[in-house]
Amino acid sequence: MPSVVIGRRGEDRARAGHPWIYRSDVEEVEASAGDLVQVVSGRGRPVGHALFSDESEIMLRMISHGAKPPAATFLRDRLAAAMAYRESLALDATAYRLVHGEADRLPSLIVDRYGDYLVVQALSQGIDRRLREITSALVDIARPKGILARNDPRVRLLEGLEQRVEVLHGEVPERIEVREGVVQYQVDPWRGQKTGLFLDQRENREAALRYARGRLLDAFSYNGGFALALAPKCDSVLAVDISEDAVARIRENAARNGLAHVEARAMNVFDELRELERAATRFDTIVLDPPAFAKNKAAVRKALSGYKEINLRALKLLQPGGFLVTCSCSYNVSESMFVDIVAAAAADAGVEVSLVEKRAQGRDHPILINVPETYYLKCLILRKLA
Ligand code: SAH
Numbered sequence: 001m002p003s004v005v006i007g008r009r010g011e012d013r014a015r016a017g018h019p020w021i022y023r024s025d026v027e028e029v030e031a032s033a034g035d036l037v038q039v040v041s042g043r044g045r046p047v048g049h050a051l052f053s054d055e056s057e058i059m060l061r062m063i064s065h066g067a068k069p070p071a072a073t074f075l076r077d078r079l080a081a082a083m084a085y086r087e088s089l090a091l092d093a094t095a096y097r098l099v100h101g102e103a104d105r106l107p108s109l110i111v112d113r114y115g116d117y118l119v120v121q122a123l124s125q126g127i128d129r130r131l132r133e134i135t136s137a138l139v140d141i142a143r144p145k146g147i148l149a150r151n152d153p154r155v156r157l158l159e160g161l162e163q164r165v166e167v168l169h170g171e172v173p174e175r176i177e178v179r180e181g182v183v184q185y186q187v188d189p190w191r192g193q194k195t196g197l198f199l200d201q202r203e204n205r206e207a208a209l210r211y212a213r214g215r216l217l218d219a220f221s222y223n224g225g226f227a228l229a230l231a232p233k234c235d236s237v238l239a240v241d242i243s244e245d246a247v248a249r250i251r252e253n254a255a256r257n258g259l260a261h262v263e264a265r266a267m268n269v270f271d272e273l274r275e276l277e278r279a280a281t282r283f284d285t286i287v288l289d290p291p292a293f294a295k296n297k298a299a300v301r302k303a304l305s306g307y308k309e310i311n312l313r314a315l316k317l318l319q320p321g322g323f324l325v326t327c328s329c330s331y332n333v334s335e336s337m338f339v340d341i342v343a344a345a346a347a348d349a350g351v352e353v354s355l356v357e358k359r360a361q362g363r364d365h366p367i368l369i370n371v372p373e374t375y376y377l378k379c380l381i382l383r384k385l386a
Helices: 008-015 074-089 125-129 131-142 199-209 225-233 244-256 269-278 297-317 335-349
Strands: 003-006 020-022 026-030 036-041 046-052 058-065 095-100 109-114 117-122 146-151 164-170 176-180 183-187 215-219 236-241 262-266 283-288 318-328 353-359 378-384
Touching: 003 008, 003 046, 003 058, 008 020, 008 036, 008 046, 008 058, 026 058, 036 058, 046 125, 074 095, 074 109, 074 131, 095 176, 095 199, 109 131, 117 131, 125 131, 131 146, 131 164, 183 225, 183 244, 199 225, 199 318, 199 353, 199 378, 215 225, 215 269, 215 297, 225 236, 225 244, 225 262, 225 283, 236 244, 236 269, 244 262, 269 297, 283 297, 297 318, 297 335, 335 353, 335 378
Parallel strands: 003 036, 117 146, 215 236, 215 283, 236 262, 283 318
Antiparallel strands: 003 026, 020 058, 036 046, 046 058, 095 109, 109 117, 146 164, 176 183, 318 378, 353 378
16 A cells, blocks of 8 residues: 655644644655655654645545445445435535535535535545546536536645536536525526635525625625525615625525515625715624635735724614625634734624624534634624623
8 A cells, every 4th residue: 555654843733733734744645636645753653644745735635544445335334424424414405515625524525515516625635536436426426417526625735636517417507596495596607706605604504594684785795695584584786796796696596586676786896885984874783704815824814904994984884783794715824813903893883792602604504613714704793882
């Protein structure tokens, strides 16, 4: 079996439960791209087994710990376990994440369900090489009508893999109809962001529905995720996204759901918030769900000032007694950093705010307790007191 020797720091990391070993902690390699390798310490002690990449800075992704190799059926077994867990959640939706990489012990594999179809992403050499085996297991276990590989994320380039979108099984249409709670969506699995929808926010939309009322502003709306979910409880809805394409989709989805009081604008949120403030417009409910401002550690400082600005402006636009649902999906910005920045925004805005709920990504995107990077989506629900 191919093998890799790692240094002391890598060994400590693996034993502390982290599934990634970096290139700088690898000492000797006898393996090729995508191999399942035995991982041993400098003193020859078995650490575990991992998928090996000859291109990425993350050279090893742990599959198992200790001397015993994983069962020959580990892929199939873990796919089945991941799906059984999702079934046990009895989610009120026909679109959700079936496999969330490391958190399902299938590092760098994503599988999302959209009705009768599956969309997969293979984000490392080891998983990419096993896509046929994964496809055949998915067909056996989930019986989908079609499986699409959305292998176009840029991170594949770090693995020396090409960006490619292709059908792996059956047929996959241009549009798939799915349901989330009472909202019907048309999803474009071929070209939509991520695999088509922001599935990780589903439970935060459900939570926000408990507080939504009056005039709603949904900033960074994409296809209208929060806007459409909250619209039934609101008198008027303004959804804002910079992408014309996303805004067209919000209008279509609003019409499909008979939500005539949803207005969608293609605007930069930073400009729109300033405009609304100038016009003295006020809202009873505001959602802020921006893209990851801090894509890496170097960008954190600039990101924090972006988060502060939008939260400050939103808190000013909010009526006393109103609710702000504010999110960050940058894993480089921790929960405590995010709470601090929102607190600073409240202080600067001169408003009193209570923290009603602290939330994360939905339960179909589990967090690993020993892997802080997996807690990436923070969602705070705040109430403006005065
Ligand atoms: N709230 C959405 C997901 C938002 S993803 C949901 O629940 O589904 C982030 C969105 O922000 C993307 O659609 C992107 O087009 C948009 N965006 C990025 N920068 C923006 C900006 N400066 N102003 C407005 N929208 C922006």
